[in-house]
Amino acid sequence: MNVFKDLRNKIVAQLEEMAVSGEIPSGLDFSRVSAEPPRDSSHGDISTNAAMVLAKPAAMKPRDLAALLAARLENLDVVNSVEIAGPGFINLRLEEKLWLEQIGTILKSGLAYGNSDMGQGEKVNVEYVSANPTGPLTVGHARGAIVGDALASLLAKVGYNVCREYYINDAGNQVNVLAGSAYLRYREALGEDIGEIPAGFYPGEYLIDVGKALVARDGDKWLGKEESVWLPEVRKFAIAELIDLIKRDLAALGVVMDLYSSERELVEAGGVEEVAKFLKEHNLVYTGVLEPPKGKTPDDWEPRPQTLFRSTDFGDDVDRPIQKSDGSWTYFAGDMAYHLDKYRRGFKNMINVWGADHGGYIKRMQAAVTALTEGQGSLDVKVCQLVNLLRDGEMVRMSKRSGNFVTLRDVIDEVGKDVVRFIMLTRKNDASLDFDLVKVLEQSRDNPVFYVQYAHARACSVLKNAKLEIPTLDLTQEKLSGIDCSLLNSDGELALVRKLCEWPRLLESAGEAHEPHRIAFYLYELAGELHGLWTKGKDDASLRFILVDNPALTEARMALVKATSLVIASGLDVFGIEPVEEMR
RNA sequence: GCGCCCGUAGCUCAGCUGGAUAGAGCAACUGACUUCUAAUCAGUAGGUCGCAGGUUCGAAUCCUGCCGGGCGCACCA
Numbered sequence: 001m002n003v004f005k006d007l008r009n010k011i012v013a014q015l016e017e018m019a020v021s022g023e024i025p026s027g028l029d030f031s032r033v034s035a036e037p038p039r040d041s042s043h044g045d046i047s048t049n050a051a052m053v054l055a056k057p058a059a060m061k062p063r064d065l066a067a068l069l070a071a072r073l074e075n076l077d078v079v080n081s082v083e084i085a086g087p088g089f090i091n092l093r094l095e096e097k098l099w100l101e102q103i104g105t106i107l108k109s110g111l112a113y114g115n116s117d118m119g120q121g122e123k124v125n126v127e128y129v130s131a132n133p134t135g136p137l138t139v140g141h142a143r144g145a146i147v148g149d150a151l152a153s154l155l156a157k158v159g160y161n162v163c164r165e166y167y168i169n170d171a172g173n174q175v176n177v178l179a180g181s182a183y184l185r186y187r188e189a190l191g192e193d194i195g196e197i198p199a200g201f202y203p204g205e206y207l208i209d210v211g212k213a214l215v216a217r218d219g220d221k222w223l224g225k226e227e228s229v230w231l232p233e234v235r236k237f238a239i240a241e242l243i244d245l246i247k248r249d250l251a252a253l254g255v256v257m258d259l260y261s262s263e264r265e266l267v268e269a270g271g272v273e274e275v276a277k278f279l280k281e282h283n284l285v286y287t288g289v290l291e292p293p294k295g296k297t298p299d300d301w302e303p304r305p306q307t308l309f310r311s312t313d314f315g316d317d318v319d320r321p322i323q324k325s326d327g328s329w330t331y332f333a334g335d336m337a338y339h340l341d342k343y344r345r346g347f348k349n350m351i352n353v354w355g356a357d358h359g360g361y362i363k364r365m366q367a368a369v370t371a372l373t374e375g376q377g378s379l380d381v382k383v384c385q386l387v388n389l390l391r392d393g394e395m396v397r398m399s400k401r402s403g404n405f406v407t408l409r410d411v412i413d414e415v416g417k418d419v420v421r422f423i424m425l426t427r428k429n430d431a432s433l434d435f436d437l438v439k440v441l442e443q444s445r446d447n448p449v450f451y452v453q454y455a456h457a458r459a460c461s462v463l464k465n466a467k468l469e470i471p472t473l474d475l476t477q478e479k480l481s482g483i484d485c486s487l488l489n490s491d492g493e494l495a496l497v498r499k500l501c502e503w504p505r506l507l508e509s510a511g512e513a514h515e516p517h518r519i520a521f522y523l524y525e526l527a528g529e530l531h532g533l534w535t536k537g538k539d540d541a542s543l544r545f546i547l548v549d550n551p552a553l554t555e556a557r558m559a560l561v562k563a564t565s566l567v568i569a570s571g572l573d574v575f576g577i578e579p580v581e582e583m584r
Numbered sequence: 585g586c587g588c589c590c591g592u593a594g595c596u597c598a599g600c601u602g603g604a605u606a607g608a609g610c611a612a613c614u615g616a617c618u619u620c621u622a623a624u625c626a627g628u629a630g631g632u633c634g635c636a637g638g639u640u641c642g643a644a645u646c647c648u649g650c651c652g653g654g655c656g657c658a659c660c661a
Contacts, residue, residue, distance in 0.1 A: 032602095034603095036600070037600090038603095038604075039599090039603090039605095039606085039607080040604075040605080043604075047603090049602095049603065052603075052642085055641075056640095056641080061641095062641070085604070086604045087603080087604075087641060087642065088641085089604065132661070171661090172660080173660070173661070174660085174661055175661095263661095290659095291658090292658070293585085293586075293657060294585045294657095298658070301658065302658095304658080304659065317586075317587060317657095318586095318658095324659035326659075328659085330659065330660090330661095331660075331661050334661095355655095356654080356655050356656085357655065357656065358655095358656080359587085359588045359589065359655060359656055360587065360588065360655080360656040361656085362588075363587080383588080383589075383655090385589070385654080385655080386654075386655080426597085427597075428598090430588095430589055430590075431589080431590060432589090432590080432655095434596080442623095443623045444609095444610090444623065444624095445609065445623090445624080445625095446609060446610055447609095448609090450623075451609095451623090451624095454623065454624085457621085458621075461620075461621065462620055464620095465620050466620075469620080502600095505600085506600075509600050509601085510600085512601085513600085513601070515600095517598095518598090518600070521597095521598060521599090522600095524598095524609090525598095525608080528608085528609095531624060532625065532626085534620075534624075534625080535616085535622080535624060536625080536626090537619090537620070538617085538619075538622085538624095539616075539625090539626085544620060546620045547620095582621085583621075583623070
């Protein structure tokens with residue numbers, strides 16, 4: 001049950017009746033009519049812009065239209081009072097009863113409260129992480145992993161059929177470098193002194209284990225052989241080991257993918273030739289020579305005839321090569337094949353979560369999706385900006401060169417996965433994020449993870465104490481969901497209930513905008529409402545949650561507290577975070 | 585030189601797809617602890633929403649042009 005959506009439907013129904021009765025012209029578009037909580041709660045519970053957005057098309061004055069609509073809304077059962085304000089807002093106050101009944105609704109639904117059928121079961125593919133299998137995950141990868149994962153959960157919660165997908169780039173040159181690097185470690189594991197890892201190879205120590213593992217499996221069978229002999233096998237082995245390493249990192253983060261797609265498999269199955277054929281048939285490619293990039297011509301630039309995709313026809317800045325001058329396919333060609341493959345698997349809706357360094361790749365990929373799906377598919381790209389890792393305000397250097405870069409695993413070990421997950425979601429993806437290893441563990445209102453978890457723990461603690469102080473109370477969710485909450489009437493209680501009722505609406509708007517971070521801010525505000533209410537009991541003992549001499553009121557308050565803890569838990573669930581029952 | 589992203593209180597950031605007098609936290613100041621865990625709460629103060637135009641009933645939000653910061657810019661993946 002979504003109070004706001006429900007009321008919006010009622011408003012639109014009234015508008016339709018008004019069209020029938022001739023009060024307003026028929027055939028107006030009501031899609032822009034909204035029903036939302038006003039910024040300033042003194043304006044009422046719900047505000048609608050109907051009169052303002054319809055005034056022009058109806059050729060009426062906003063306030064006149066508002067007066068007509070307001071008169072009708074006043075007669076609705078759920079509406080307590082109506083007033084017209086400002087340029088034509090209609091501010092509604094609902095019957096308190098309606099709000100309080102929502103507590104029962106929340107308790108009956110439990111963690112499913114806020115679930116929606118907005119997505120109508122439509123398939124959505126969320127591709128994220130997709131880190132090259134050449135090393136352990138870094139803090140930068142983690143942001144994408146968490147944003148993608150939370151977005152996927154969010155979309156599932158609002159009714160989409162979500163596939164979480166990881167695209168393994170196991171076909172390019174970098175996996176050959178990986179194989180070479182692993183081979184060095186293999187020789188080392190067999191007792192050879194390989195000295196310093198030469199430039200052009202991956203120096204990371206994680207490859208030592210890969211070398212040893214290869215010895216354990218194959219002994220010295222690749223020693224002294226030609227590169228062309230060992231390369232394919234060592235490459236295959238190393239990729240498998242690295243994917244395994246990445247999967248363990250993801251598991252430590254609580255991320256589980258539905259599908260790992262292999263670029264190599266796609267290429268070997270002829271996916272690229274197929275997409276090339278498609279492009280040719282649809283006249284989407286031609287042979288041409290690109291201009292040098294303006295203002296910054298590379299020293300070795302020379303005009304080269306290449307097969308180019310007409311991405312400028314679809315909003316890109318220049319046409320993009322799908323074939324290198326030697327005739328081999330570019331990475332982009334493979335990526336086109338991959339997206340065509342996704343589409344053919346039934347995904348019209350595709351979302352990719354990328355790192356900041358891929359910003360320049362968005363337009364061409366969107367152009368490709370539009371072209372390959374003949375306008376049927378859509379691709380939204382969420383670019384995650386950089387994460388600055390700090391320790392008490394000081395930059396922590398992340399140098400891949402020296403090999404001692406900070407891995408995701410290091411950070412999880414230090415602060416815990418739930419903290420990492422929450423913090424990564426406290427900023428919109430397209431703004432850069434400071435991650436301070438000291439601050440995220442601080443126990444203060446300044447730290448949203450703590451503050452939200454504390455609200456949940458406090459709710460649990462209150463419920464536990466109520467049971468101790470009034471043993472006759474039945475505080476099970478089932479029992480509480482059926483009780484009459486009309487005894488609740490303080491401002492703080494009603495404010496909290498209204499906040500809880502915004503949850504379904506928030507989920508839908510966050511889902512629609514593909515912005516999971518909004519949940520973090522909502523939870524922070526919700527926690528604030530609960531903490532504030534709790535402290536009011538200090539000034540006025542009658543506002544304490546637990547009143548030993550008033551079991552009926554206590555019971556109603558426990559229903560509210562339980563409902564709050566459920567919504568917090570439900571929000572944390574979307575984030576893949578375990579709510580805590582006590583702080584230590 | 586081009587493209588994308590960011591610019592909101594001293595600091596860190598929200599701002600619900602164009603709504604009302606732009607909101608939180610931190611820091612500052614005032615107040616509340618033998619507690620239903622004060623790890624919290626209530627209040628005060630703090631703003632030319634980078635700048636300049638434009639679109640309209642209405643702009644932090646959309647458009648254009650500047651300024652400042654980040655990222656990326658031929659066959660690499």
